[in-house]
Amino acid sequence: MKYKSQKVAYWFFGLCMLLFTLQIVYGFIMGFARIGWDGLHDIIPFNTARAVHTNLLVVWLLTGFMGAAYYIIPEEAQRELINVKLAYVQLISLAVVGVVAIVGYHFNHWEGRKFLEIPRELDYLVVVNVLLFLGLILGTLYKAKRRTTTALVLTMGLVFAALLYLPGMIWFDSQVTDSFFRWWVVHLWVEGVWELIMGGILSYLLIKLTGVDREVIEKWLYVIVGLTFLSGLLGTGHHYYYIGVNKIWLVVGGIFSALEPLAFLAMALFAVYMYRKGEKSHPNKIALFWTVGASIVSFIGAGLLGFAHTLPQTNIYTHGTLVTAMHGHYAFWGAYAMIVLAIISYALPNLTGRKRYDKTTGHMAFWFSNIGILGMTVAFGVAGVAQVYMERKMKMEFMKVQDEISIHFVVLLLCATLFTTGIVMYIVEFIKYGKASDEGLQPATVNE
């Protein structure tokens, strides 16, 4: 850590850990409901659990991105944040809005639109909060001593993510139009602007961890985000095949979404290549595992498993089945959860001044969580393929099929337990590091 104001990132990361824990709890509630243990149905029905699970996911990832920005931007800009107090105000208001939304879901107060369940009046507060955040980041960059490509790409991702939230706030009478613009938020986030955020964090981490020349890394960053938009914008069409809009999307969506894995492939090759080219002398091996791991697992989860059902000929059978849930879990994990855990692992020793990065617990956290979620992905996948076959090929009834596949949810829950063990270890390490303090301060060197 080189600037005192970077410490605010610590509290964002702490909030991440808390929200992530809650997300997992609600995941278990759903998993148990699926094997018939639905004792909580009257208080937390499945739709409540689902809205909480997915919204907490999105909120903790965004919290992580914000923490990452507060950590990275001062170093890249070579100056303190313009206003640290406001950054804390932003953190607290974010937590409050999040908690109010989540509590509301337990009282049937929401907007039942998948992933955008936050009711409209709270949407406005989200907008204010994000504007405050962007104001602080952009203000810092405006007064910066230098403006790097890494900082630029990261910030561009954050600004676009904020702008894209707006189409999701418009009311439409038609379910079809509603759904069409809902994807402008959901798809263009995860397969568009969030990849810029991921790319920015990845590039920062690779510069720090491998010692490879910034110019080389940032050149490839442009190529990666170029591939992202080139394929991802028109790739939105893969959600428009079967929702009641023109057939042209079958062609456009099919072709461009099939190209989307290229950006993730480029990211994986980029990270592995820079790692091999680099000096391998950085002591924080755990951060390196999470960083390179994120680039590889995102290629598998988003790239390969996304490709598996993105052609219209396949998607007509898999659309809206557990096959989608299989892909959703591994893609979110690899791309976004892992990159947030990577930046936290990298930042913690610097924020706290304690060098615990060779602890076995940290390595075990990495392997347990990764093996656990891989198992979960396989369980969802087997259940999904079986569901598609029985329901859509053999035309069996929905609930009959659900009974047939419930055994895979037992497997899911077992793997989820392993996964959770890993995450608990990660959080234990987080706590053991202790709070951020000025002990971690290291004077800035000139040529970084």
Next chain:
Amino acid sequence: MLSKSQARTFFLGGTVVTFLAFIGLTVYSFQPSNDQTNHSKISSEVVRGKELWETNNCMGCHTILGEGGYYAPELTKVIDRRGEAYVKAVLQSPIPWGPNGRKMVKYQMNDADTKAMIEYFKWIGQIDLNGFDRVVSPLSKEKK
């Protein structure tokens, strides 16, 4: 080899071109002549139905047009499959509906809301889904 400024041009150029194409295709899709949804048939009851669909987060368990949770049946063709009377019974049930063990939330909707929900499902059921309707709704096709 590729320079950094060439890489930046690739990024900016690709983004602008595909963005414009995306906007163009969006406008094209919403031309009235390309409508596949009987947009003019969206009555105030259908709109009310959509409102109920959203305020109760039905999508948290069911899919519609293939979008939503995977816990409960796809509802795109539900009127075709089950008929109006069945749907009414589900929505007005005084105990959580669940003939196969898995429970739905008990809504006890009044007659007006139930009617609106049914009108909404009827409108959804008539959308031209580029062939997905046949895959998602086996029972309705077998009846014919």
